[in-house]
Amino acid sequence: MGHTYEFARPALAVDVVVFGLDEEDLQVMLIQRDLPPFDGQWALPGGFVRVEETLDDAARRELVEETGLRDIYLEQLYTFGAVERDPRERVVTVAYYALVNLEGHDVRASTDARNAAWFPLSDLPELAFDHQEILEVAYERLRGKVRYQPIGFELLPDRFTLRQLQHLYEVILDRELDKRNFRKKVLAMEIVRETKDIEKDVAHRAARLYRFDKRTYDRLTRQGFNFEI
């Protein structure tokens, strides 16, 4: 970087893969485009980075503007720079992924989210640009990271049952886990704390609710503990 810019500049954008979880599936939030290129097709929420905002700020701003989602877990994923990825001109995009608890956030509460909708990961429409590839990289990252960082809790409500937690891992890792072994492991780590409450309105015995104990997690981590499912 020994000299100033003497060439044409690529444009710089951000795109966000928002994952949500319901009782069935991992879901992804998509936006239906209403302008060319790819008019009418579904795409990841995103937009251009302004010169006076950080990349994280740009991603959060676009999320609010396009989906109404705010204050959610957001992490940078990868930067995609294929020369022809946007047919209009050279656009490099910094991709993020976000995790959101589907029960706690209502997309439709947003003003400008007429074209936003959740799709199950297993049944996505055709996506604009290289967004299919971005989404695959995001899912790959989520699957890898969820095993050794306690990010999965971001997909659950504040208080959750161990069944919900196990279901989360089963959906993301795409394999079944043994109930007894899973509970033993999670409880042995001491990073989920039992609350005094139980589920409501279920047609069977109600399960105990637990809470992720971030303080204990941070303390244990400083002592060399490694989270792993």
Add this chain to the structure above:
Amino acid sequence: MGHTYEFARPALAVDVVVFGLDEEDLQVMLIQRDLPPFDGQWALPGGFVRVEETLDDAARRELVEETGLRDIYLEQLYTFGAVERDPRERVVTVAYYALVNLEGHDVRASTDARNAAWFPLSDLPELAFDHQEILEVAYERLRGKVRYQPIGFELLPDRFTLRQLQHLYEVILDRELDKRNFRKKVLAMEIVRETKDIEKDVAHRAARLYRFDKRTYDRLTRQGFNFEI
């Protein structure tokens, strides 16, 4: 991304953290700047992205131009977008890290590398821009990734002793490993193959040379095997 660019654009750069390993230490390649800002200070090799090249191409081009290093392991790290990270103007940089075998590549063979030099990670000069932070993120990534991806071999010559391999992990992970357990584990994975040769010119019993067997690694990986040290 529903509209074209109506704002000023950030400039886009790449920077590369090149790691090398010798008998002592992890080393990092730095460039001494000869222009403001930070004139005379050391910095990561890097430069602006051209509009007709991919990010990977830009990183490789800058590496060749500034250090003479080519055909080395290179992987995207993270994109840094703090608004004031460059005092001249808004510059977003896509950081990479690279791994190189110090025995196999001579920096001084490069034409334009008068200002390039290796520094031990444990004794770095003050760096320009936010390059100290980039370097810390790169080291963190290397430390995390080396345990579950066979990238460490990139830091060694084609044929290496098990001692060299163990030393590599000890330096990167910053802790001692048990010789017998380490050998057992590595050999049990069957991804390093014994050669028929041994070390030369050592003042003690010469160790057997091994080679990383990428074909076997790929085959095992397809079968669900997970590398882990």
Add this chain to the structure above:
DNA sequence: CCAAAAGTGTTAAAACTACACCCATGA
């Protein structure tokens, strides 16, 4: 013959896996 690193096995503890039944609740 000395210094330096190569090479090699065993045992105890811990972690992991597989597996089945009774219990509580609401409909």
Add this chain to the structure above:
DNA sequence: TCATGGGTGTAGTTTTAACACTTTTGG
């Protein structure tokens, strides 16, 4: 009273961790 999921323990196997001595080679 039935359907549904909640909740619990054990035994066999595998993996990990700790640990010390003999061999080979060049100087």
